[in-house]
Amino acid sequence: MNKEELLNELIGSGALRTPELIEAFQKIDRRKFVLEEYEAEAYGNFPLPIGYGQTTSQPFTVAFMLEALNPAVGEKILEIGTGSGWQTAILAEMVGDEGKVTGIERIPELKKMSEANLDEYSFVEDEKVVLVVADGSKGAPQELVPPGGFDKIIAAASGKNIPEEWKSQLKIGGRIVAPVENKVVVVDKISEKDYKMTEYPGFAFVPLIED
Numbered sequence: 355m356n357k358e359e360l361l362n363e364l365i366g367s368g369a370l371r372t373p374e375l376i377e378a379f380q381k382i383d384r385r386k387f388v389l390e391e392y393e394a395e396a397y398g399n400f401p402l403p404i405g406y407g408q409t410t411s412q413p414f415t416v417a418f419m420l421e422a423l424n425p426a427v428g429e430k431i432l433e434i435g436t437g438s439g440w441q442t443a444i445l446a447e448m449v450g451d452e453g454k455v456t457g458i459e460r461i462p463e464l465k466k467m468s469e470a471n472l473d474e475y476s477f478v479e480d481e482k483v484v485l486v487v488a489d490g491s492k493g494a495p496q497e498l499v500p501p502g503g504f505d506k507i508i509a510a511a512s513g514k515n516i517p518e519e520w521k522s523q524l525k526i527g528g529r530i531v532a533p534v535e536n537k538v539v540v541v542d543k544i545s546e547k548d549y550k551m552t553e554y555p556g557f558a559f560v561p562l563i564e565d
Contacts, residue, residue, distance in 0.1 A: 355397045355398055355399070356397055357380075357383065357384075357385070357397050359397065360384075360397040360398075360399060360413060361376070361379055361380060363399055364379070364399070364413060364414060364417045367414060369414045369417040369418045369421065370417040370421065371421060372421060372424075374448060375417070375420055375421060375444075375448065378444045378447040378448050379417070379444065381447055382440065382443045382444045382447055382475070384396050384397065384410070384413065384440055385397070386471060386474055387410060387438040387439055387440035387443070387471050388402050388404070388410060388438065389402070389403070389404060389405065399412060399413050399414055400412050401415075404437055404438045404464065404467065405463070405464070405467075406461050406463060406464060408437055408461065408464060409437070410437055410438045410440055411437075411441070411510060415538075415557060416440070416441055416444070418538065418554075419508060419531050419538055420441070420444065420445075420448075420508075422531045422538065422540050422554075423506050423508050423529060423531040424506075424529070425445055425448040425449055425453075425506060426448070426449070426453075426505075427448070427449060427450040427452060427453060428449065428450065428452035428453045429449050429453045429505035429506055430449075430453060430454050430456070430500045430504050430505050430506075431445055431449060431453070431454070431455050431456070431504060431505060431506045431507070431508065432455075432456050432458070432493070432494050432504045432506070432507040432508075432520075432523065433445060433455055433456070433457045433458065433507075433508050433509075433510070434458050434490035434491075434493075434507070434508070434509035434510065434511070434520075434532070435458070435459065435460070435490055435509055435510035435511045436457035436458070436459045436464070436465065436468045436485060436510075437459070437464055437468065437510060438464070438467055438468055438471055439457075439467070439468030439469070439471040439472045440471075441508075441510065442455055442457050442468060442472065442477075442483060442485075443471070443472055443475055443477060443483075445508070446472075446475070446477040446482045446483050447475075449482070451480075451482070453482070454481070454482060454483070454484070454500075455477075455482065455483045455484070456483075456484050456486075456494050456498050456504075457483060457484065457485040457486070458485075458486060458487075458488050458489075458490040458493075458494060459485060459486075459487055459488075459490070460487070460488070460489060460490060461487075462487050465485050465486075465487050468485060469485055472485075484498065486498065490509070490511075491513060491517050491519070492517070492519050493517065493519035493520050493522070493523045494523060499523050502525045503522075503523050503524050503525035503526075503528060504523055504524055504525060504528060505525060505528050505529075506524075506528055506529050506530070506531075507520050507523070507524055507528070507529075507530045507531075507532070508530070508531045508532065509530075509531075509532035509533060510533075511533065512533035512534060512535055512536075513532075513533070513534060514534065514535065515534060516530060516532060516534065516539060516541055520532070521541070521543065521549065524541075524543050525543070526543050526544070526545060526546065527542075527543065528542075528543050529541065529542050529543070530543075533557060534553075536555060536556065536557055537553045537554060537555045537556075537557065538553070538554040538557055539551060539552070539553050539554075540552045540553075540554075
C-alpha cells in the first residue's frame with residue numbers, strides 16, 4: 355500500500371473526515387516516523403514497532419482519535435506518549451503558528467527519536483512543539499501548563515482510568531481523548547467539577563507507563 359492508498363482507505367472507512375485533518379495526514383509522512391527496517395510497511399493500516407516495547411499506532415486509530423479530539427488553529431494541546439512523533443507532527447500542523455503541542459514521553463530514547471523525526475518539519479526549532487521526559491500519567495510539569503489549562507489532551511497509551519491530573523490541567527470547555535483499557539474515551543470538561551464522558555470500544559493499545 356502506498357501513501358495515497360492509505361489515505362483513501364482512511365477516508366473510505368469514515369475514520370478521516372475533516373478537510374484540515376486530511377491535509378495534515380497528506381503533509382506529515384508516516385514513513386519518516388518509522389524505523390528503517392519497517393519503511394516498506396509504513397503505509398500499512400496497522401501498528402509498527404518503534405523499539406522499547408512501544409509502537410506507532412495504527413493509522414485508523416490515530417485518525418479516529420484525532421477526529422474525536424478536533425484540534426484547531428491556535429490551541430494548546432498536551433500529548434501523552436509522543437512515541438516516534440508522527441501524531442505529534444500532525445497535531446503541530448493542525449494548531450498552526452499560533453498554537454503549541456506539549457509532548458510528554460516516558461522513555462528518553464523515544465523522546466530523542468521523536469525530536470530527530472520532527473526536525474524534518476522544524477516544529478521543535480520553531481517552538482511549536484516542546485518535548486519533555488516525564489511520567490505522563492501525572493500530566494505536564496506545572497511550568498508547562500498554559501494559563502487556564504490546555505485546550506485539548508490526547509494520550510497514545512492505555513491506563514485503567516482518566517487521571518485526575520489530566521482533568522485538572524484541562525481548561526473548562528476542553529476535551530480529553532484517551533485510551534482506557536480497550537476503549538477510546540472522550541471526556542468534555544463542562545465545569546470545574548462536571549464532565550461528560552463518551553466511550554468507543556474495540557481498540558487495542560500499549561499500556562501507559564507510570565513511575
